Amino acid sequence: MARLSTALLGAVCLATLSGQASAAPALSLDTMKNVTRELSSDAFEGRAPGSAGEEKTMALLQKEFSAAGLQPGNGDSWFQDVPLVQITAENVSNLTVSGGKENLSFAYGPDMVVGTYRVTPNIDVANSEVVFVGYGINAPEKGWNDYAGIDVKGKTVIILVNDPDYETEGLEGPFNGRAMTYYGRWTYKYEEAARQGAAAALIVHDTMPAAYGWNVVESSWSGPQHVADADNGHMDATKVNGWLQLEAARKILASAGQDLDTLTASAKRPGFKAVDLGLKASLSFDNDIEKQSSKNVVGILPGSKRPDEYVLYTAHWDHLGRCGADETGDDICNGAIDNATGTAALVALAQAHAAAGPAERTLVFLAVTAEESGLLGSESYAANPIFPLAQTVGGVNMDAFSMAGPAKDVIVIGKGKSELDAYLERALKEEGRVATTEPTPEKGYYYRSDHFSFAKRGVPMIYFEGGEDLVEGGHAAGRATAEDYTVHRYHGPKDEFNEDWDWRGTMADLKLYYRIGRELAGTSAWPNWVDGDEFRAIRDASRSAAD
Structure with missing residues (x-):
């Protein structure tokens, strides 16, 4: 406890009245620095699930949570098992395309990346007919079906990334205009292709609508990949999921006598019909398969008055492990910003809340695994919750803190969706700051972090990022810093700890x-999604059953 008292030296004054923001105690900068530095060191090898880096992460978080004053959150255990399968593609052949003006061949890495969800030792797609399916969306409620009138069973589908109206300036349109819907996410596109019976689904990479460069795709999709363990081995999934470089896609369509830009423009309009390209695609690879049990880490600070009501703090502890080497030969994706910072924040917040004493409700500190593999750890918890979701008041998700310096604002992902916005507004008012709507809603961040696993089951979660309107340099400096991180460090070996960070x-x-967490844990209120939100009915039903 000596270490805890040193880290949080000073009096803690709390205001926990309902409707009033809770004063923050001294939060430990040393904790943030030390935990981030250690988690992102080369010794942790990028914290891939199932690796030696995971073992070190588990030991560190158990030690830190215990020292902070938390109790184990899963009975007598700090851990919740998350059954995974690690699949590593090996001996990947070139993607060959025949039947057009010329025979084409594309190399794994520079031209395309592929993998599979299927737990099987070999993948072979031979002479599969190729179909361009636009954005690959089947949305009956919107009267939109890119698969209408065509059978793609056993075929290879080429799909555009994002939504048809992502270039719209405003937020009005069949798919929310510039704001990405779930139909724009790569996860949905593979899911729908599988439902349609496709053998292979290849998404055309384009930096602007994808929101990241090819370097991110290559580093994220090469090397070991993880899927949730399933009784059927995911044999109902497509054989192949992957990405095509933009220029590779252009060549494929040109060989079929088609123009990618022309077809893309057509795919943006209602009534688009998929195009059979008259081509055949072939690809094969082997899979190294290893069943693993990764872990979520769960610590709690039990509530003093209503311990069976729960407030969540979530962050993912994992990153990519070893990935494509940079120009120096460094092949460890350390994940310092993403998300050693968020994991360190769980520890620092645990210290602060423990020092303040129990709140009325139970505070849950949840470090989840396999976020980088598709939110698998948070999905596993939300599908098999330790604490009932109907009794989970709500919470906050922390994913990648900004080192750009102090900002006048915060960027709220999904602003206006839930009543948790009011909690944030009260906290911001105390600090003289403001909440702004995300400037790039087309990037689909709402569907790209762990809060989504809870939100889609009705639990209100708030997720915000460091602001763009910097105290020093304003919006221009904020945008430049964010762009620099995305281009040069995000999901790459250069996301490393820097002693000079601000x-x-x-x-x-x-x-x-x-x-926000302290106020949520100190009131009797049950914040909900706003009227008309996609998750409101789910929450109403769960709370009605609980009451």
Whole structure:
């Protein structure tokens, strides 16, 4: 406890009245630095699930949560098992395309990346007919079906990334205009292709609508991949999921006498019909398969008055492990920003809440695994919750803190969706800051982090990022910093700890997370989604059953 008292030296003054933001105590910068530095060191090898880096992460978090004053959250255990299968594609052949103006061949890595969800030792797609299916969307409620009138069973489908109206300036349109819907996410596109019976689904990469460069695709999709363990071995999935470089896609369509830009323009309009390209695609690879049990880490601070009501803090501890080497030969994706910072925040917040004493409700600190593999750890918890979701009040998700310095704002992902916005507004008011809507809703961040696993089951979760309107340099400096991280560090070996980071903005944001969680845990209110939100009916039903 000496270490805890040193880290949180100073009086803690809390205001926990309903409707009033809770004053934040001294939050430990040393904890944030030390935990982030250690988790993102080369010794942790990028924290891939199932690796030696996971074992070190588990030991570190158990030690830190215990020292902070938390109790094990899963009975007597700090851990919740998350059954996974690690699949590593090996001996990947070139993707060959025949039957057009010329025979084409594309190399794994520079031209395309592929993998599979199927737990099987070999994948072979031979002479599969190729169909361009536009955005690959089947949305009956919107009267939109890119698969209408064509049978793609056993075929290879080429799919555009994002939604048809992502280039719209505003938020009005069949798919929410510039704001991505779930139909725009690559996860949905593979799921729908599988439902349609396709053998292979290849998404055309384009940096702007994808929101990241080819370097991110290549580093994220090469090497070991993880899927949730399933009784059927995911044999109902497509044989092949993957990405095509933009220029590779252009060549394929040109060989069929088609123009990618022309077809893309057509795919943006209602009534688009998929195009059989008259081509045949072939591809094969072997799979190294290893069944694993990864882990979520769960610590709690039991509530003093209503311990069976729960407030969540979530962050993912995992990253990519070893990935494509950079120009120096470094092949460890350390994940310092993404998401050693968020994991360190769980520890710092646990210290602060423990020092403040129990809140009325139970605070749950949940470090989840396999976020980078498709939110698998949070999905596993939400599908098999330790604490009932109907009794989970709500919470906050923390994923990648900004080191750009202090900002006048925070960027709320999904602003206006739930009543948790009011909690954030009260916390911001105490700090003289404001909440802004995300400037790039077309990137689909709402569907790309762990809050989504809970939101789609009705639990209100708030997720925000460091602001773009920097105290020093304003919006221009904020945009430049964000772009630099995305281009040069995100999902690459250069996302490493830097002793020269400016932590002022991170610590200011951490204070907001404390205030929101403390107020949620200190009231009897049950915040909901706003009327008309896609998750409102689910929450109403779960709360009605609980009452």
